[in-house]
Amino acid sequence: MSCADCSNAAKEAREVVAAVGSEPEKVIPLLQEIQKRHGYLSQELIETVAEEINLPVSRLYGVATFYSQFRFHPIGKHLIKVCKGTACHVAGAEKVYSIISEDLGVVEGETTEDGLFTLESVACLGCCSLAPVVMIDDNIYGKLSPAKMGKILKEYADGK
Ligand code: FES
Numbered sequence: 001m002s003c004a005d006c007s008n009a010a011k012e013a014r015e016v017v018a019a020v021g022s023e024p025e026k027v028i029p030l031l032q033e034i035q036k037r038h039g040y041l042s043q044e045l046i047e048t049v050a051e052e053i054n055l056p057v058s059r060l061y062g063v064a065t066f067y068s069q070f071r072f073h074p075i076g077k078h079l080i081k082v083c084k085g086t087a088c089h090v091a092g093a094e095k096v097y098s099i100i101s102e103d104l105g106v107v108e109g110e111t112t113e114d115g116l117f118t119l120e121s122v123a124c125l126g127c128c129s130l131a132p133v134v135m136i137d138d139n140i141y142g143k144l145s146p147a148k149m150g151k152i153l154k155e156y157a158d159g160k
Pocket residue numbers: 083084085086087088089123124125126127128129131133
């Protein structure tokens with residue numbers, strides 16, 4: 001890490017703490033704020049925020065690893081969330097998930113080598129009547145079949 005990186009991280013850590021607060025009970029919102037800014041929790045920001053609020057880094061990592069909402073690696077350009085809630089499960093979510101996983105060559109939480117896609121499964125996305133449902137970035141796709149899903153992936157890969 002260069003000194004410029006150090007000072008950038010320190011500056012950002014101060015901004016994060018100023019926005020959220022420095023009380024020990026603010027650890028989760030602080031981690032959420034870091035992830036909101038970068039899409040994941042970078043080691044340097046966790047360390048600088050811990051320093052800023054005078055808590056051991058291990059405390060922040062302890063909380064971050066407990067909750068599945070937190071990521072420790074950068075996400076791809078497009079984040080694919082496959083719903084595996086009950087309605088989607090019954091409607092064939094696993095087949096849709098498999099086609100994505102096979103097409104892209106990634107498994108849960110991984111990002112494609114070209115940095116284009118990250119694959120995640122989630123619980124109910126709140127539109128069960130459209131099951132099975134997949135969310136890519138902010139777009140919802142419903143009543144999916146493996147073939148339909150493959151077509152949608154291709155559109156994104158082609159630069160949608
Ligand atoms: S179970 Fe998938 S949207 Fe509700």
